[in-house]
Amino acid sequence: MSIDKTVNAYGALLALLGIIIILTPWIIFPVCEMEGSYVITSTGTKLPMTCGWTARAETGIGALIVVAGGLLIARSTRETRQAVGVFTIAMGALVILFPTVLIGMCKVATHPCRMTTLPALEILGVIVIIVGGYLVWKPE
Amino acid sequence: MSSAKNFSFFVLVARNLQNRPYRNIAMVLSFAIIAGTLFSAQYLAGGARQSLETGMDMMGADILVVPDKYAAASQAVILTGEISTFFFNDTGFEKISQIPGVAKASPEIYIATLYGQACCAGPVQIIAIDPGSDFTIATWLKENPGVTMGKDDIIVGSAISGDIGSDLLFYGHTFHIVGRLARTGMGLDMAVFTRIEDAYTMANESGVKAVRKLTIPPGMVSAVLVRVEPGTSPAGISDEIKQRVPGTKTMTPNGLLSTISGQLGAITSLLYGSTIAVTLISIPLLGSISAMVAHEKKKEIAILHALGATKSFIVRLMMAESFSLASLGALTGIGIAVLILVGFQDFIAFTLRIPFTIPSPLMIVAYAGSALLLSIVIGGIASLYPAYLINHSEPYETMRKGES
Numbered sequence: 001m002s003i004d005k006t007v008n009a010y011g012a013l014l015a016l017l018g019i020i021i022i023l024t025p026w027i028i029f030p031v032c033e034m035e036g037s038y039v040i041t042s043t044g045t046k047l048p049m050t051c052g053w054t055a056r057a058e059t060g061i062g063a064l065i066v067v068a069g070g071l072l073i074a075r076s077t078r079e080t081r082q083a084v085g086v087f088t089i090a091m092g093a094l095v096i097l098f099p100t101v102l103i104g105m106c107k108v109a110t111h112p113c114r115m116t117t118l119p120a121l122e123i124l125g126v127i128v129i130i131v132g133g134y135l136v137w138k139p140e
Numbered sequence: 141m142s143s144a145k146n147f148s149f150f151v152l153v154a155r156n157l158q159n160r161p162y163r164n165i166a167m168v169l170s171f172a173i174i175a176g177t178l179f180s181a182q183y184l185a186g187g188a189r190q191s192l193e194t195g196m197d198m199m200g201a202d203i204l205v206v207p208d209k210y211a212a213a214s215q216a217v218i219l220t221g222e223i224s225t226f227f228f229n230d231t232g233f234e235k236i237s238q239i240p241g242v243a244k245a246s247p248e249i250y251i252a253t254l255y256g257q258a259c260c261a262g263p264v265q266i267i268a269i270d271p272g273s274d275f276t277i278a279t280w281l282k283e284n285p286g287v288t289m290g291k292d293d294i295i296v297g298s299a300i301s302g303d304i305g306s307d308l309l310f311y312g313h314t315f316h317i318v319g320r321l322a323r324t325g326m327g328l329d330m331a332v333f334t335r336i337e338d339a340y341t342m343a344n345e346s347g348v349k350a351v352r353k354l355t356i357p358p359g360m361v362s363a364v365l366v367r368v369e370p371g372t373s374p375a376g377i378s379d380e381i382k383q384r385v386p387g388t389k390t391m392t393p394n395g396l397l398s399t400i401s402g403q404l405g406a407i408t409s410l411l412y413g414s415t416i417a418v419t420l421i422s423i424p425l426l427g428s429i430s431a432m433v434a435h436e437k438k439k440e441i442a443i444l445h446a447l448g449a450t451k452s453f454i455v456r457l458m459m460a461e462s463f464s465l466a467s468l469g470a471l472t473g474i475g476i477a478v479l480i481l482v483g484f485q486d487f488i489a490f491t492l493r494i495p496f497t498i499p500s501p502l503m504i505v506a507y508a509g510s511a512l513l514l515s516i517v518i519g520g521i522a523s524l525y526p527a528y529l530i531n532h533s534e535p536y537e538t539m540r541k542g543e544s
Contacts, residue, residue: 107301108299108301109329110330110486110490114486115484115490118483119482119483119487120483120484122483123479123483126479
């Protein structure tokens with residue numbers, strides 16, 4: 001029973017991390033478009049900067065991490081825990097890879113997305129991977 | 141036999157720690173705060189100092205001579221990359237190179253670009269140099285023998301976007317990137333170096349090609365970099381320059397370091413103050429927690445005595461538990477501090493308005509080592525009282541009284 005409670009606590013932690021990942025690029029450490037910076041095309045259309053697309057991808061990944069946490073709370077068997085653990089490690093890796101490799105952030109080092117959003121997402125990604133690793137290798 | 145003893149000892153330490161998880165987590169957190177704050181203070185001060193040393197080494201100047209009324213602007217250009225365009229009132233800077241003790245003097249022109257550059261979010265600082273007398277970029281060119289600085293060639297700071305070989309447009313004039321400087325953490329990272337003659341060409345064309353005309357008064361410069369002869373005091377030369385060329389202000393690396401120390405003073409004082417406060421509070425707190433644990437463990441210790449454990453073994457056991465918690469807490473605190481300080485280094489430098497770069501690995505190890513050592517010393521001090529209690533208890537009496 002106590003093991004279930006521990007697993008449930010990790011499920012809640014994952015859900016919380018997912019919510020923080022969703023909120024980070026929009027509210028906690030906002031990307032450039034939240035500060036009013038856009039790419040303006042020759043026709044005058046406003047488009048999000050690179051970091052804006054990363055923010056959208058992170059929202060999706062954050063939502064999936066919330067779902068993973070919910071799954072762990074709803075069903076805390078050993079198999080679910082390990083499966084959620086593997087899934088969480090992959091999601092944590094994507095949290096880091098979207099702003100660094102897959103989509104990226106603005107090129108200019110002084111943009112808010114580079115100074116605050118990027119390191120925050122990197123740190124959150126590392127925490128998600130550590131939680132995932134614990135779920136996979138947690139002793140019975 | 142000895143390996144069996146070691147095994148028993150460490151297993152005992154580990155099991156004792158596992159038995160009181162919440163109390164131990166609280167102690168680990170205390171050590172994490174102490175080590176984390178001490179490490180952060182040292183890391184920030186060391187990073188700023190190293191950044192300034194790297195930047196000044198790159199500039200190669202012992203003294204920077206600037207117009208008196210633009211001293212603050214010049215300092216901002218050098219330290220934090222805040223852009224500015226200014227000039228001396230007259231053309232008397234040649235006198236500087238004639239002062240005895242001056243080995244080299246090289247003029248520079250500072251030009252702030254317009255907004256909306258392709259390379260950057262905002263305007264950047266163009267620094268126009270005289271290739272004949274320059275020793276800032278000349279040193280870099282010597283270290284990179286394949287690179288030459290010809291007509292319309294620029295060497296950019298580490299934070300300027302654009303690949304080597306690509307073009308950048310300033311005031312409607314096209315420049316060609318031929319090199320990139322290493323990161324210094326100073327304003328140089330956001331600067332673009334060009335030749336003075338190319339800067340004049342750019343200014344002459346700007347009336348037609350740019351949205352705003354750039355004017356560079358002929359013969360005027362913004363700053364003069366001075367290198368003194370070996371064995372000569374930069375302070376003495378600085379005084380001589382101020383006397384011979386009125387309206388000038390001189391800046392030395394030591395002076396800039398004092399400025400940065402002043403800017404960092406509040407935050408480092410806060411961090412060092414927090415370390416001292418947390419340390420002072422935690423020693424009696426951790427001591428009383430250890431004493432409580434020792435009291436709770438009296439019966440357990442009495443049984444260990446009965447099984448043949450010596451008093452020194454018990455004291456070592458108590459010390460090992462305390463050192464384990466201190467080390468675990470310190471490493472946790474240092475780890476979290478490293479994650480935050482490295483991750484947010486640009487934001488920290490931008491917010492504190494200081495030059496900043498990651499200290500060398502050796503310095504980081506030294507800062508982490510001192511924070512770890514302080515935690516272990518505190519852990520050792522905190523376990524002295526319980527160790528004293530144990531040494532003065534009577535095992536037989538304890539078991540007879542049934543204390544647990």
